[in-house]
Amino acid sequence: MSDYGNKNRRLLLTLTCFYALQEGQIKGFSNPVILICFAAAVICFVIFFIRQRRAEQPLLDLNIFQNRQFSVSIACAFISFAAIGCFTLIAPFYLEDVRSLSPAMAGLYMTSYSLMFIIISVLSGTLSDKIGSEGLTVIGLILLGIGAVLTSALKVDTPFVAIALSFALMGIGNGLFQSPNNRLVMSSVPKDQYGIGGSVNGLMRYIGQAAGIAVSNVLLYGGMSAKLNRHITNYIPGHADAFLFGM
Numbered sequence: 673m674s675d676y677g678n679k680n681r682r683l684l685l686t687l688t689c690f691y692a693l694q695e696g697q698i699k700g701f702s703n704p705v706i707l708i709c710f711a712a713a714v715i716c717f718v719i720f721f722i723r724q725r726r727a728e729q730p731l732l733d734l735n736i737f738q739n740r741q742f743s744v745s746i747a748c749a750f751i752s753f754a755a756i757g758c759f760t761l762i763a764p765f766y767l768e769d770v771r772s773l774s775p776a777m778a779g780l781y782m783t784s785y786s787l788m789f790i791i792i793s794v795l796s797g798t799l800s801d802k803i804g805s806e807g808l809t810v811i812g813l814i815l816l817g818i819g820a821v822l823t824s825a826l827k828v829d830t831p832f833v834a835i836a837l838s839f840a841l842m843g844i845g846n847g848l849f850q851s852p853n854n855r856l857v858m859s860s861v862p863k864d865q866y867g868i869g870g871s872v873n874g875l876m877r878y879i880g881q882a883a884g885i886a887v888s889n890v891l892l893y894g895g896m897s898a899k900l901n902r903h904i905t906n907y908i909p910g911h912a913d914a915f916l917f918g919m
Contacts, residue, residue, distance in 0.1 A: 685716035686879070693886040699907050704863040716854025720868050733868055743862040746851055746872060748813060753850055757884025759785070759842060762892060762919055763823070767835075770828055770912045784836040785843040792847025805852035805859075824919055828912050861907055892918040 692701075692709035699706055724730040737743050760813030767778035800808055826835060854873065861869035895918025896904040900911065907915060 684712050688716065689713040690882060690886050695840065695889055700903075724760060730844075732872070733865070736861065736865060736872070738866060738898065739860055742857060742869065745809075745856045745860065747852055748809065748849070748858070749873060750876045750883075752846060752853075753818060753880030754887070755816060755842075755875050755880040756846060756883035757822065758888035759820065759839075760881075761885050761888050763839070764825060765907055765915065766919065769907050769909070770915055771835075775907050781832070781836055782839060787846040788840045788843030789847040792844050793851055796848045797851040800805045800852040800855055806850040807846050809856065812845045812847070812852070814845070814848060816842055816845030819843075826919070827916060894918065 688709040690711065695709075696703070696706045701707075722735050724732055737746075759826050763782055764778055767773045767781055773781070774813070777784070796808055796812070819838055819840075820842065822838035823833075824840070857873045858866065858869055883904060892915075893904050893906075896908075896911075896914045897915040899917040900908070
């Protein structure tokens with residue numbers, strides 16, 4: 673009999689965790705409701721883990737994580753999408769509020785990431801067939817990390833060319849990483865586990881991006897609050913220095 677009850681526990685785990693991260697910045701992380709949500713998330717995770725270990729037909733076969741290559745590739749996928757989640761949340765605020773660009777111009781600058789990602793993704797798939805996937809994933813993550821660091825270091829007077837280049841570098845890194853990493857994930861599991869391998873890989877994408885958005889939101893407004901010495905939950909016009917401090 674399939675363990676359908678764990679679907680509800682997994683849903684509750686996800687909802688309570690991200691609700692606590694999102695609302696904690698507004699209500700405060702010492703708020704009883706937020707603390708209860710974090711506690712509920714931990715309890716759901718423990719119950720989910722125990723039930724999955726005991727179930728005859730588990731929703732998620734945890735034995736798959738004993739495969740080192742699979743686990744490392746999945747973790748890297750999570751990290752990459754968390755970084756992109758941070759980028760997609762913060763970059764528009766920086767371009768529109770700090771640099772006073774119109775939404776159209778902000779979108780145009782952000783296409784430097786998307787354009788490079790599309791182009792490099794196609795090339796990386798072909799390259800991985802010829803030279804292997806491991807090196808490309810490492811190089812891709814490094815370039816993505818460098819691009820993210822450069823983006824986080826943007827100032828109020830950073831040249832727009834430098835902004836576009838930092839975004840483009842993130843696109844190049846992510847483009848180099850994704851296709852080879854997907855290949856590593858699927859090649860690391862036996863054929864009878866292709867379904868679960870692909871599902872976990874897809875799940876890590878969504879959870880990674882959601883986690884990146886939630887955590888970057890907490891860190892951004894937490895940094896702004898520390899800079900201005902008061903509780904901040906939104907961008908405040910005239911305080912670009914506080915935004916850049918949090919970014």
